[in-house]
Amino acid sequence: MQDLKWSELPFGYVRTPYNVRCKYKNGKWGEIEVSDSEYVNIHIAATCLHYGQEAFEGLKTYRGKDGKVRIFRWDENAKRLQSSSEGILMAKVDDKLFFEMTKKVVDLNKDFIPPYGTGASLYIRPLLIGTGAEVGVKPADEYEFIIFTTPVGPYFKEGFKPVNIAIIKDSDRAAPLGTGLIKIGGNYAASLRGVKRAHDAGCGSPMYLDCVNRKFIDEIGAANFFGIKNNTYITPKSSSILPSITNKSIEELAQLLGYKTERRPIELTELETFEEVGACGTAAVISPIGKIIDLETNKIYDFGDKPGPVSTKLYETLVGIQYGEVEDTFNWCTILDI
Ligand code: PLP
Ligand code: COI
Numbered sequence: 001m002q003d004l005k006w007s008e009l010p011f012g013y014v015r016t017p018y019n020v021r022c023k024y025k026n027g028k029w030g031e032i033e034v035s036d037s038e039y040v041n042i043h044i045a046a047t048c049l050h051y052g053q054e055a056f057e058g059l060k061t062y063r064g065k066d067g068k069v070r071i072f073r074w075d076e077n078a079k080r081l082q083s084s085s086e087g088i089l090m091a092k093v094d095d096k097l098f099f100e101m102t103k104k105v106v107d108l109n110k111d112f113i114p115p116y117g118t119g120a121s122l123y124i125r126p127l128l129i130g131t132g133a134e135v136g137v138k139p140a141d142e143y144e145f146i147i148f149t150t151p152v153g154p155y156f157k158e159g160f161k162p163v164n165i166a167i168i169k170d171s172d173r174a175a176p177l178g179t180g181l182i183k184i185g186g187n188y189a190a191s192l193r194g195v196k197r198a199h200d201a202g203c204g205s206p207m208y209l210d211c212v213n214r215k216f217i218d219e220i221g222a223a224n225f226f227g228i229k230n231n232t233y234i235t236p237k238s239s240s241i242l243p244s245i246t247n248k249s250i251e252e253l254a255q256l257l258g259y260k261t262e263r264r265p266i267e268l269t270e271l272e273t274f275e276e277v278g279a280c281g282t283a284a285v286i287s288p289i290g291k292i293i294d295l296e297t298n299k300i301y302d303f304g305d306k307p308g309p310v311s312t313k314l315y316e317t318l319v320g321i322q323y324g325e326v327e328d329t330f331n332w333c334t335i336l337d338i
Contacts, residue, residue, distance in 0.1 A: 006118035009153035018108040019148035020101045024091040047130035047140040052186030054129040055084035058282045061122040064324030070333040076245040087182035089139040105147045107338040123152040155283035156204045162290030163204035168194045217266045223281035227274035228310045232260040246280045276308030286315040
């Protein structure tokens with residue numbers, strides 16, 4: 001086990017010794033390669049560089065109370081990467097290759113899986129890039145699939161304490177983040193101005209409204225939004241947000257715990273009626289929201305400085321499953337025999 005200050009880790013990049021790679025050429029995937037380099041050697045005309053023909057995923061591995069290493073719903077990440085491939089015409093990584101490479105990279109870097117009780121986990125970042133050279137706008141005929149790992153702490157420095165969020169101007173948001181079912185890198189570059197605006201205003205993340213009418217809530221930066229009222233978990237239905245695996249899981253947990261759930265458009269004006277609101281995602285886990293500040297009108301929606309009871313219950317159940325403390329009735333975790 002590495003000697004790191006695990007409980008002080010931010011959500012950032014820490015070098016781990018190995019990554020795994022696989023190349024797609026002549027219509028098929030090659031052998032899995034292990035690399036100790038942090039760099040890729042890439043053609044100057046590669047489609048990922050020019051046309052953003054690339055997609056990434058994010059999932060986590062947890063060291064449990066029982067010492068076992070669990071990976072959460074990797075098959076859902078594989079499925080979403082496959083739908084990203086369909087969206088931008090990339091070669092598909094099937095479940096078998098996705099899992100084989102994921103398991104291998106975790107095994108190779110197992111000394112970096114944070115100890116139980118530190119609140120940290122090993123983040124896994126799969127990356128699929130078009131490497132073939134094209135100058136016309138067309139899909140590459142060569143691809144590389146890379147997976148690296150990095151130990152991470154909480155996405156928001158607040159951890160499981162309320163974070164403030166900023167509603168940003170439309171002009172600071174160039175594009176929706178999750179276009180339907182796909183998760184492409186270029187979209188995140190388009191969000192950087194908005195993220196900066198939110199940070200400059202002292203907030204942890206921007207809140208995006210729908211691009212057409214600026215009337216409905218879309219997402220919270222790199223996380224989905226949820227609100228709670230009348231024992232109901234409510235989350236936006238929108239074609240321009242990323243379908244979060246965490247959000248889908250929380251919906252199922254909410255039902256298991258006896259709450260009602262609704263997935264429907266949420267008007268900004270409805271914010272005032274929620275008892276609790278939060279952000280959820282692999283990186284964000286469940287992050288309660290304290291204040292939502294509209295930077296255009298200066299209106300502040302205040303949800304208090306403590307996590308609400310329903311968010312707390314959902315958080316404890318989700319994290320409990322991930323760390324092996326709560327029974328995994330849905331079979332979401334795969335225990336890695338490493
Ligand atoms: N929305 C966006 C834009 C994201 O980048 C992410 C994280 O990947 C999420 C939502 C949360 O998705 P998930 O729960 O699958 O990590
Ligand atoms: C994740 O939650 O895995 C994300 O991808 C967030 C991120 C883009 C930093």
